[in-house]
Amino acid sequence: MSRILVVDDEEGIRSFVAECLQTEGHAVVQAATGDEAIVLARAESFDLVITDLRMPGISGLEVLRILRDEQPEVEVILLTAHGAVSDAVEAMRQGAFDFVQKPVSSPGELRLLAERALERRTLKRIVEHTRRDQTRTPLSYGAPSMVAVEDALGKVAVTDATVLLVGESGTGKEVAARAVHEMSPRAKGAFVVVNCATLSENLLESELFGHEKGAFTGATSRKRGRIELAQGGTFFLDEIGEMKLELQAKLLRVIEERVFERVGGTRTIEADVRWIAATNRNLREQIKKGHFREDLYHRIAVFPVEMPPLRERREDILPLSETLLNQIRIDLKRPNLRLTSHASEQLRQAYWSGNVRELRNALERAAILSDGEIIDVAQFSLEPAHSSDADAEDDCQTLQELEQRAIIRALSAAQGSRKVAAAQLGIGLRTLYDKLKRYGID
Numbered sequence: 174m175s176r177i178l179v180v181d182d183e184e185g186i187r188s189f190v191a192e193c194l195q196t197e198g199h200a201v202v203q204a205a206t207g208d209e210a211i212v213l214a215r216a217e218s219f220d221l222v223i224t225d226l227r228m229p230g231i232s233g234l235e236v237l238r239i240l241r242d243e244q245p246e247v248e249v250i251l252l253t254a255h256g257a258v259s260d261a262v263e264a265m266r267q268g269a270f271d272f273v274q275k276p277v278s279s280p281g282e283l284r285l286l287a288e289r290a291l292e293r294r295t296l297k298r299i300v301e302h303t304r305r306d307q308t309r310t311p312l313s314y315g316a317p318s319m320v321a322v323e324d325a326l327g328k329v330a331v332t333d334a335t336v337l338l339v340g341e342s343g344t345g346k347e348v349a350a351r352a353v354h355e356m357s358p359r360a361k362g363a364f365v366v367v368n369c370a371t372l373s374e375n376l377l378e379s380e381l382f383g384h385e386k387g388a389f390t391g392a393t394s395r396k397r398g399r400i401e402l403a404q405g406g407t408f409f410l411d412e413i414g415e416m417k418l419e420l421q422a423k424l425l426r427v428i429e430e431r432v433f434e435r436v437g438g439t440r441t442i443e444a445d446v447r448w449i450a451a452t453n454r455n456l457r458e459q460i461k462k463g464h465f466r467e468d469l470y471h472r473i474a475v476f477p478v479e480m481p482p483l484r485e486r487r488e489d490i491l492p493l494s495e496t497l498l499n500q501i502r503i504d505l506k507r508p509n510l511r512l513t514s515h516a517s518e519q520l521r522q523a524y525w526s527g528n529v530r531e532l533r534n535a536l537e538r539a540a541i542l543s544d545g546e547i548i549d550v551a552q553f554s555l556e557p558a559h560s561s562d563a564d565a566e567d568d569c570q571t572l573q574e575l576e577q578r579a580i581i582r583a584l585s586a587a588q589g590s591r592k593v594a595a596a597q598l599g600i601g602l603r604t605l606y607d608k609l610k611r612y613g614i615d
Contacts, residue, residue: 220248250287388435392436490521
């Protein structure tokens with residue numbers, strides 16, 4: 174079912190158009206003037222607007238211009254009298270989908286045109302989602318420590334529950350949030366991101382809720398906030414632990430009541446969004462220090478998921494490096510860049526305290542430093558794995574001890590799954606069971 178706004182100052186025509194579309198199952202809202210149409214379009218989400226071209230006050234052409242500026246994804250069809258066809262053609266040059274001459278010849282013609290406009294909107298969404306899928310970094314390439322994470326995200330995605338992603342900086346929390354969105358019933362809607370750490374408190378409030386003209390110095394026109402832009406989709410609050418307490422209270426109200434007002438405004442707007450938040454901070458510690466509201470924490474932590482650091486997902490490092498290197502090849506216009514086997518091994522063994530973000534930076538820097546198309550060890554300056562890891566290995570004096578330690582690590586990473594641990598170790602499941610029995614590992 175699509176949402177359609179019908180705008181015409183003639184009640185008979187307006188009702189006729191609305192009835193034609195309602196019989197096809199569409200949700201239709203009517204407006205008698207251009208001014209009323211703009212108010213409705215800014216307060217609600219529509220897939221299609223059908224508007225008369227010439228009306229008292231704001232004309233249909235002005236409605237089109239405002240929508241093209243504020244909501245370019247909305248399709249617009251114009252209703253025009255016979256003598257105004259030239260104006261309608263000009264409107265199409267400015268982005269209108271098509272026009273219909275009044276009186277409308279038949280309900281079938283109107284319905285067909287509306288369906289074509291809605292099909293174009295759907296195709297635009299499909300193209301955009303396909304483009305995002307082609308450029309999106311996969312969540313994991315098979316690391317055992319990510320099996321439980323991917324399973325949890327897949328289960329919560331089909332619900333509308335609020336998700337809290339926790340993990341070190343650069344562990345792929347935004348990638349995980351996008352994956353939840355793409356697997357959810359809201360996948361056709363927008364995925365809107367706000368980084369709470371990069372904006373001042375005043376700007377963040379305006380970004381979230383939008384503002385009315387004159388709400389503050391510099392607010393020369395009305396602006397729709399990110400929450401409005403995410404209507405029907407997913408809203409991702411990155412680094413929510415950096416949000417100031419005063420704004421936390423306002424956000425809590427939106428999440429609880431699903432309504433908000435623009436800065437400087439009084440009209441209540443519905444917030445039909447799915448919430449995902451992320452942080453690299455310990456929010457429970459922040460609560461104890463008085464820096465984060467406990468009631469907000471319980472609202473956003475309905476379904477918490479911890480993202481493992483890259484050093485605990487070593488199976489992901491080399492395939493992820495290749496994915497990132499593909500992007501660098503395009504950016505630097507050097508399609509033949511490649512890693513030597515020694516460089517690949519150094520990447521696999523490095524500690525990666527900055528996780529995926531550090532890996533991406535290291536690859537880009539190495540690509541720039543390389544004289545030819547080969548990236549070798551000399552182009553990297555990486556932090557080695559912590560010495561405590563190596564010391565633990567040195568304590569093992571026999572091959573059996575090394576094997577036993579490797580099995581225990583694999584089982585721990587696989588959260589007890591024998592099948593996953595055997596795959597990680599590169600041995601058969603029966604062989605693993607034999608070794609568990611031999612070493613007395615439960």
